[in-house]
Amino acid sequence: MPPNISQVNEYSLPEVTENISSAVAPMTVKEYKRIGEGAFGTVYEAVLKYADDAHGNSNSEWLGPFAIKRVPAQTEYKSRELEILRLVNHPNIVSLRFYFDKASNSQRKTVFQNLVMECLPSNLQSEIKYYRQSKYTIPYPHMKAYTFQLARAMLYLHGFGISHRDIKPSNILVDPSTVVLKICDFGSAKKLELNQPSVSYICSRYYRAPELIVGCSLYTTKIDIWGLGCVVAEMFLGKPIFQGQSPESQLKEISKLLGPPPNTFFFKSNPQYRGNMYTNKLFSCSVEERFKQIFSNSPADAIDLLLKILVYDPDLRASPRRVLVHPFFDELKSKDFHVYPRGQSEPIHLNLFNFSDFELSLLGSLKDELIVR
Numbered sequence: 001m002p003p004n005i006s007q008v009n010e011y012s013l014p015e016v017t018e019n020i021s022s023a024v025a026p027m028t029v030k031e032y033k034r035i036g037e038g039a040f041g042t043v044y045e046a047v048l049k050y051a052d053d054a055h056g057n058s059n060s061e062w063l064g065p066f067a068i069k070r071v072p073a074q075t076e077y078k079s080r081e082l083e084i085l086r087l088v089n090h091p092n093i094v095s096l097r098f099y100f101d102k103a104s105n106s107q108r109k110t111v112f113q114n115l116v117m118e119c120l121p122s123n124l125q126s127e128i129k130y131y132r133q134s135k136y137t138i139p140y141p142h143m144k145a146y147t148f149q150l151a152r153a154m155l156y157l158h159g160f161g162i163s164h165r166d167i168k169p170s171n172i173l174v175d176p177s178t179v180v181l182k183i184c185d186f187g188s189a190k191k192l193e194l195n196q197p198s199v200s201y202i203c204s205r206y207y208r209a210p211e212l213i214v215g216c217s218l219y220t221t222k223i224d225i226w227g228l229g230c231v232v233a234e235m236f237l238g239k240p241i242f243q244g245q246s247p248e249s250q251l252k253e254i255s256k257l258l259g260p261p262p263n264t265f266f267f268k269s270n271p272q273y274r275g276n277m278y279t280n281k282l283f284s285c286s287v288e289e290r291f292k293q294i295f296s297n298s299p300a301d302a303i304d305l306l307l308k309i310l311v312y313d314p315d316l317r318a319s320p321r322r323v324l325v326h327p328f329f330d331e332l333k334s335k336d337f338h339v340y341p342r343g344q345s346e347p348i349h350l351n352l353f354n355f356s357d358f359e360l361s362l363l364g365s366l367k368d369e370l371i372v373r
């Protein structure tokens with residue numbers, strides 16, 4: 001039975017493609033809730049009936065819930081989001097189940113691409129807000145499990161050379177009842193090729209890496225690691241760490257924690273940069289001391305992890321594999337590790353170390369440090 005439905009949009013489609021098998025069959029969709037409205041698309045929660053054989057024999061049961069992301073279809077070139085979602089298969093990346101094109105009801109000429117994905121009940125932005133309202137933070141064991149899963153998704157994506165390019169709490173889906181995390185929104189993602197420029201005006205302001213702010217076009221997947229650092233910082237602080245009021249003043253906010261960017265940073269990122277360099281030192285202590293001041297309520301291992309991630313030079317910024325082996329996650333490696341999901345009195349064990357052969361090859365010699373004891 002579909003959950004409580006107030007305003008339903010039910011429609012039938014003659015041809016829907018199943019992602020894994022590429023089988024095409026008819027489908028009936030029932031959309032009953034709008035769960036996301038972004039710059040590019042709208043996301044609906046829905047249940048569906050899918051004909052599971054070539055003769056159109058339909059399941060009589062409603063399946064779901066699913067999340068359907070609807071964006072105007074690209075006419076000239078292939079959708080990168082669809083291409084990337086079809087390529088990836090990882091426990092910490094939202095999975096694509098079906099896809100179809102459909103003309104809009106109101107504007108008949110506009111064709112929309114619909115991506116039918118597994119649906120998660122929450123995202124990190126909502127979770128951070130939920131705890132902040134009661135003057136708490138997300139419990140530390142949950143933060144560790146979430147951060148570990150986020151770094152694992154990045155190890156995998158970056159292993160393909162794919163950069164997500166829009167890491168932020170609302171694009172990180174979570175299920176608070178299982179403490180599972182999955183990255184969503186691959187609308188900005190791109191496979192970065194060596195020495196091939198990419199646009200620098202991507203990523204939401206608060207989460208933009210410093211090299212993007214100064215207009216670097218030969219950036220790397222390390223821009224996502226910066227985003228990961230900002231998300232971890234936000235879980236500890238309950239609010240975004242760098243809240244610039246304009247694209248350029250974003251760099252000033254960063255300099256309040258990291259000190260002024262070194263000249264070499266501008267030269268390496270974009271020798272043509274002529275904007276404000278924020279050369280004034282805005283605090284007198286060391287950068288380590290500054291981190292301790294800003295994250296005064298956070299544990300030492302978390303501060304150490306952030307010191308290794310929130311670094312101007314992307315070459316010196318921790319890689320996903322270095323993040324995964326950081327002592328911040330040691331607690332997760334105990335076979336007795338468990339978490340109490342919000343509102344539940346029974347603890348649950350998490351399966352965080354089920355690395356695939358591809359992930360193990362990316363971890364290389366560091367894989368021996370990621371064993372449950």
Ligand SMILES: Nc1ncnc2c1ncn2[C@@H]1O[C@H](COP(=O)(O)OP(=O)(O)OP(=O)(O)O)[C@@H](O)[C@H]1O
Nearest residue numbers: 036038039040041043067117118119120170185187
């Ligand atoms: N599979 C899903 N399950 C549950 N919620 C989802 C799912 N996919 C997306 N959402 C929610 O819908 C919101 C918008 O989706 P998405 O980010 O993909 O669209 P967008 O148009 O690119 O948005 P934005 O411009 O905010 O980045 C997400 O922030 C997320 O909270």
